[in-house]
Amino acid sequence: MSLFKNVIVKTPGESYLNGLTTSDLGTPVFDKLLEQHTNYIEALKKCGVTVTHLPASEEFPDSTFVEDAAVLTPNFAVITNPGADSRNGEIIEIESALKSFYNKFYYITAPGTLDGGDILQAEDRFYIGISERTNEQGALQLKELLEKEGFEATIIPLKEFFHLKTGIAYLGDNRMVVAGEFVDHPAFERYDKIVIGKEDEYSANCIRINDYVILPAGYEATKRKFNEAGYQTIELDMSEVQKHDGGLSCLSLRF
Numbered sequence: 001m002s003l004f005k006n007v008i009v010k011t012p013g014e015s016y017l018n019g020l021t022t023s024d025l026g027t028p029v030f031d032k033l034l035e036q037h038t039n040y041i042e043a044l045k046k047c048g049v050t051v052t053h054l055p056a057s058e059e060f061p062d063s064t065f066v067e068d069a070a071v072l073t074p075n076f077a078v079i080t081n082p083g084a085d086s087r088n089g090e091i092i093e094i095e096s097a098l099k100s101f102y103n104k105f106y107y108i109t110a111p112g113t114l115d116g117g118d119i120l121q122a123e124d125r126f127y128i129g130i131s132e133r134t135n136e137q138g139a140l141q142l143k144e145l146l147e148k149e150g151f152e153a154t155i156i157p158l159k160e161f162f163h164l165k166t167g168i169a170y171l172g173d174n175r176m177v178v179a180g181e182f183v184d185h186p187a188f189e190r191y192d193k194i195v196i197g198k199e200d201e202y203s204a205n206c207i208r209i210n211d212y213v214i215l216p217a218g219y220e221a222t223k224r225k226f227n228e229a230g231y232q233t234i235e236l237d238m239s240e241v242q243k244h245d246g247g248l249s250c251l252s253l254r255f
């Protein structure tokens with residue numbers, strides 16, 4: 001797994017409380033959310049990355065979920081076309097933040113839509129989920145440009161998960177964390193799998209950053225599996241993020 005040097009994060013605004021959600025976990029508590037976001041940033045710093053920290057934007061309630069606005073590789077950035085109307089304008093600020101790091105950009109364009117949460121990279125291979133947010137045209141646009149750039153790309157229509165990365169993470173070392181519909185999915189047969197049980201499904205959205213795997217707090221079985229596989233772990237309370245369908249990966253762009 002290549003080392004990450006940089007991350008981009010964005011403070012949630014108070015409008016977060018009016019953001020999109022499908023969960024029935026209740027209304028987020030804003031102060032607690034801010035504290036969880038601060039702890040997230042501290043954990044990233046512990047992993048040795050430089051953090052670019054964008055201020056809150058009240059006009060975009062879901063904009064703390066920066067992962068959805070771009071897909072990044074070492075040599076180029078892809079600005080997405082987020083599938084939710086209320087989120088589409090988030091790409092403007094993310095593109096401008098990425099201009100400090102990249103000079104080669106691609107764009108997903110209408111009628112294609114694509115959310116970064118549907119994209120998983122494992123070495124030189126990408127998996128692209130088709131979801132409520134990412135449509136077939138968006139997936140095909142990304143596949144074509146990735147192949148042109150020398151990557152492999154596989155499209156995975158989702159059955160149940162919200163985003164592809166809601167149920168899967170790549171840890172490096174040919175090791176994939178899988179839950180739900182991905183446990184027996186033929187596309188992931190080539191990997192050593194860490195299988196997450198139904199009751200622990202939320203912990204499948206974890207992130208490997210350099211020497212650590214960050215996972216949500218409260219999933220002892222998952223933590224044990226990661227430690228037994230040789231990874232150092234950091235646990236973070238994610239309750240207020242989960243209430244709006246977000247997870248650890250959604251809160252940062254890592255590159």
Ligand code: CIR
Binds near residue numbers: 084116118
């Ligand atoms: C949304 O519905 O767009 C946000 N409330 C959650 C986005 C989560 N992002 C992600 O999984 N990459």
